[in-house]
């Protein structure tokens with residue numbers, strides 16, 4: 001990247017890129033890992049994986065069009 005640029009607008013890299021992104025990603029992974037480890041996950045109302053609507057839509061980030069509904073039961 002040339003010196004006269006402060007960063008890439010699209011990828012948010014460069015000198016003004018986020019200094020906390022690695023920390024943020026690790027915290028999210030830790031939270032998700034805890035949920036998967038401590039709970040059994042099941043689809044509600046007998047739904048099957050094939051029934052899931054995996055279509056996407058745009059917002060600040062790319063996300064699922066419809067929420068993923070999951071029943072959690074504690075196993076630890």
Ligand code: HEM
Nearest residue numbers: 007008011012013015016017018019020021023024025028
């Ligand atoms: C997944 C979590 C995070 C995401 C997605 C995220 C995203 C971003 C984005 C898109 C920017 C703008 C970068 C730019 O303008 O080029 C930014 C800037 C910044 N972020 Fe984060 N961030 C996250 C976590 C954090 C955390 C945990 C901290 C601090 C502990 C942090 C501190 C900062 C600071 C200080 C800036 C301003 C950098 C500057 O302008 O020089 N971020 N972040």
